[in-house]
Amino acid sequence: MIADGSTSETLSLDDLHASVGVRSGRKHVLSILVENKPGVLTRVAGLFTRRGFNIDTLAVGPTDDDAISRITLTVDGALHPIDQVTKQLHKLVNVLKIRDLEPGDSLARELALFKVTVDGAQRAEVMQICDVFRGKVVDVSKESVIFEVTGTTEKITAFDEMLKPFGLVEMMRTGEIAIARGRDAT
Amino acid sequence: MRAVDAIMECLKAEGVEVVFGLPGGANLPTYDALVDSEIRHILVRHEAGGGHAAEGYAKATGKVGVAFGTSGPGATNLVTPIVDAMMDSVPVVFMTGQIRSDLLGTDGFQEADTIGITMPGVKHSFMVTDAEDIPRTIHEAFYIARSGRPGPVVVDIPVDVSRAEINYVPVTEVSLPGYQPNIDGNAKQIRQAAKALAAAKRPVLYVGGGVVLGDASEELRALVASDRFPVTSTLMGLGSFPSEGTQWLGMLGMHGTRTANYSMDQADLICAIGARFDDRITGKLDEFAPHAKFIHIDVDPAEISKNVPAHIPIVGDVKSILPHLTSEYRALGADSARLDDWLAQIASWKKEFPLTYNDTDDSEIRPQYMVEAVYEATGGNAIICSDVGQHQMWTAQYYHFPEPRRWINSGGLGTMGFGLPAAMGAKVGCPDQDVVLIAGDGSIQMNIQELAACSQEGIDVKVLIMNNGCLGMVRQWQELFWEQRYSHVDMGDFPDYVKLAEAYGATGIRLTDKSTLVDDIRAAIATPGPVVVDVRVTEEENVYPMISPGMPARDMVG
Ligand SMILES: Cc1ncc(C[n+]2csc(CCOP(=O)(O)OP(=O)(O)O)c2C)c(N)n1
Ligand SMILES: [Mg+2]
Numbered sequence: 246m247i248a249d250g251s252t253s254e255t256l257s258l259d260d261l262h263a264s265v266g267v268r269s270g271r272k273h274v275l276s277i278l279v280e281n282k283p284g285v286l287t288r289v290a291g292l293f294t295r296r297g298f299n300i301d302t303l304a305v306g307p308t309d310d311d312a313i314s315r316i317t318l319t320v321d322g323a324l325h326p327i328d329q330v331t332k333q334l335h336k337l338v339n340v341l342k343i344r345d346l347e348p349g350d351s352l353a354r355e356l357a358l359f360k361v362t363v364d365g366a367q368r369a370e371v372m373q374i375c376d377v378f379r380g381k382v383v384d385v386s387k388e389s390v391i392f393e394v395t396g397t398t399e400k401i402t403a404f405d406e407m408l409k410p411f412g413l414v415e416m417m418r419t420g421e422i423a424i425a426r427g428r429d430a431t
Numbered sequence: 432m433r434a435v436d437a438i439m440e441c442l443k444a445e446g447v448e449v450v451f452g453l454p455g456g457a458n459l460p461t462y463d464a465l466v467d468s469e470i471r472h473i474l475v476r477h478e479a480g481g482g483h484a485a486e487g488y489a490k491a492t493g494k495v496g497v498a499f500g501t502s503g504p505g506a507t508n509l510v511t512p513i514v515d516a517m518m519d520s521v522p523v524v525f526m527t528g529q530i531r532s533d534l535l536g537t538d539g540f541q542e543a544d545t546i547g548i549t550m551p552g553v554k555h556s557f558m559v560t561d562a563e564d565i566p567r568t569i570h571e572a573f574y575i576a577r578s579g580r581p582g583p584v585v586v587d588i589p590v591d592v593s594r595a596e597i598n599y600v601p602v603t604e605v606s607l608p609g610y611q612p613n614i615d616g617n618a619k620q621i622r623q624a625a626k627a628l629a630a631a632k633r634p635v636l637y638v639g640g641g642v643v644l645g646d647a648s649e650e651l652r653a654l655v656a657s658d659r660f661p662v663t664s665t666l667m668g669l670g671s672f673p674s675e676g677t678q679w680l681g682m683l684g685m686h687g688t689r690t691a692n693y694s695m696d697q698a699d700l701i702c703a704i705g706a707r708f709d710d711r712i713t714g715k716l717d718e719f720a721p722h723a724k725f726i727h728i729d730v731d732p733a734e735i736s737k738n739v740p741a742h743i744p745i746v747g748d749v750k751s752i753l754p755h756l757t758s759e760y761r762a763l764g765a766d767s768a769r770l771d772d773w774l775a776q777i778a779s780w781k782k783e784f785p786l787t788y789n790d791t792d793d794s795e796i797r798p799q800y801m802v803e804a805v806y807e808a809t810g811g812n813a814i815i816c817s818d819v820g821q822h823q824m825w826t827a828q829y830y831h832f833p834e835p836r837r838w839i840n841s842g843g844l845g846t847m848g849f850g851l852p853a854a855m856g857a858k859v860g861c862p863d864q865d866v867v868l869i870a871g872d873g874s875i876q877m878n879i880q881e882l883a884a885c886s887q888e889g890i891d892v893k894v895l896i897m898n899n900g901c902l903g904m905v906r907q908w909q910e911l912f913w914e915q916r917y918s919h920v921d922m923g924d925f926p927d928y929v930k931l932a933e934a935y936g937a938t939g940i941r942l943t944d945k946s947t948l949v950d951d952i953r954a955a956i957a958t959p960g961p962v963v964v965d966v967r968v969t970e971e972e973n974v975y976p977m978i979s980p981g982m983p984a985r986d987m988v989g
């Protein structure tokens with residue numbers, strides 16, 4: 246945004262560059278603190294709809310302060326200029342803080358439940374896959390098994406791909422939540 | 432104290448002198464409190480009229496306008512003014528009644544989800560569920576409406592909540608942790624902007640409605656005077672710089688001057704001040720101002736780089752930033768001679784492409800001439816309001832606004848029917864000034880009922896209908912872009928505006944002769960009370976020049 250040499254007395258217009266408005270091309274995890282008031286989620290979601298931004302995943306939960314909730318949402322930075330998304334969000338009066346978590350400086354997790362119908366030999370095979378993904382078997386019946394897996398969105402998507410050939414009945418995902426690494430709060 | 436009496440106290444504390452509205456079941460308690468309040472209430476004939484009147488009041492005075500409506504249809508009638516106020520950043524607080532709390536969500540009589548319906552079009556909104564919260568909420572609403580980038584705020588109060596008794600303690604401070612508009616502007620960026628201006632050989636100052644809203648006209652003029660910077664303005668910024676003199680390029684955009692649009696096209700540096708690069712300004716975005724670097728000054732950070740990437744963004748209040756920029760620029764002692772060629776180029780464009788129209792020798796009134804006649808009759812000293820259409824564009828082109836807040840129109844939303852109620856609100860806010868509405872014959876019918884409110888309340892608006900017998904702007908587009916296949920733009924000779932004016936208790940006049948037009952308009956404006964003048968103008972006339980939709984500015988036609 247600011248050209249080099251801003252301390253010198255003269256400036257050449259050729260040295261000015263605009264760097265905002267560009268697309269990052271990657272997934273962004275936005276961690277948003279909002280006031281815990283009726284309709285706040287609608288305001289956030291409505292803003293995305295109205296501005297034509299897509300939400301890929303969305304997770305809402307309480308924080309350790311009753312008056313504040315956290316919304317974690319993921320947005321594709323290849324489709325939308327993220328600075329425009331965050332600036333529009335900041336204009337919502339109930340939005341207190343927004344953090345665009347850098348993948349390297351944060352941990353993201355999602356929880357998913359998978360129901361598969363398997364019997365006999367196949368059952369052993371899916372159990373093995375589950376082991377590799379550090380999943381848990383949380384329910385078993387004669388014809389079906391339910392697995393629980395946590396991890397990044399990518400890991401869960403990979404697990405999903407692996408299970409698909411085995412009579413996957415359904416899958417539920419929570420959407421990602423994320424936390425900053427290091428000692429400071431997100 | 433009754434909660435509704437506390438509402439009156441809060442409004443008084445906010446300096447509210449007048450409210451525009453219409454009562455119903457869900458705001459009966461509030462209307463009861465009005466009986467004993469010193470606050471003036473103007474009974475409008477349609478809530479949309481009340482909402483636009485509050486906008487007109489706010490635009491003319493710079494204060495927060497206030498509109499009341501009941502639940503359900505009262506609130507939905509306010510939707511258009513709410514969105515209009517959002518698009519033009521007008522500070523208005525809309526207070527709506529809501530049905531009883533225990534009935535909410537049951538499709539009760541006159542229930543509408545006011546908060547939900549208005550949410551995409553408000554700066555903020557509040558549903559009050561506890562009567563004790565009413566005072567604080569009202570002050571927060573006013574604070575949000577007027578500060579930062581102004582805008583509409585809705586306060587929805589269920590009727591049982593407004594009926595309650597509360598322990599009223601005056602509120603002296605509001606605290607909104609999620610809302611902290613930036614005021615000052617980054618000093619380093621301002622210095623950088625000054626240097627860029629000093630380096631520019633073909634600069635243009637492109638000013639928008641933000642300069643009017645920010646009351647920064649003086650500060651803008653000081654910046655312009657620090658060198659010979661050429662200035663252009665959007666529709667909404669007109670008057671922030673006087674519409675005359677060598678540095679004035681005229682309005683820019685779709686119906687702007689060739690000089691202004693060519694200047695943007697050739698500029699090496701554009702300094703946008705309280706403007707937002709709307710599509711009516713840029714034309715084809717990819718080919719907009721291809722040689723320019725951009726300084727963008729705006730109080731709303733989200734406007735910066737929204738449509739056009741800024742090279743030097745400055746977020747803050749124009750009123751505090753501009754003097755800072757001016758003194759930084761002056762300190763650089765830039766050589767003004769670098770602008771000679773640019774100013775010569777501009778002068779030659781101005782000479783070659785003045786705004787013109789074909790006049791004839793007969794008595795027929797050209798619409799452009801009508802605006803020139805109004806300018807002459809008022810000496811440029813009136814508050815001019817307009818509706819939406821060709822008449823609005825001609826007024827912008829031919830009335831040379833000398834001062835800010837003299838030009839009140841619906842820009843962003845382009846709301847037909849805005850004019851009459853807005854003029855009414857402007858007159859209530861500025862009773863000592865002449866308020867003249869240049870209305871379209873189509874638009875005026877969308878809120879004509881407010882003539883009754885004007886007559887009843889003695890609100891002296893002068894309505895000049897530019898009567899071309901059609902929805903002129905749509906007719907123009909059908910002529911130019913749809914092979915003259917005219918579809919539903921002819922309105923015939925209805926209604927008879929003279930009779931209609933009389934029915935409403937106003938004076939009705941019809942004017943058809945060009946030769947006496949200036950004097951006739953002067954006389955109409957001097958006539959006491961509300962006046963409606965039916966000015967018959969040429970039907971088939973187009974607003975030129977024009978950037979055809981989706982075309983670059985350099986390809987202006989007409
Ligand atoms: C509420 C609304 N409906 C439709 C339009 C579309 N529209 C824009 S200009 C126009 C014609 C307005 O006619 P009139 O008021 O007579 O003005 P003129 O163009 O003839 O000067 C119309 C229909 C609008 N702007 N607002
Ligand atoms: Mg017309």
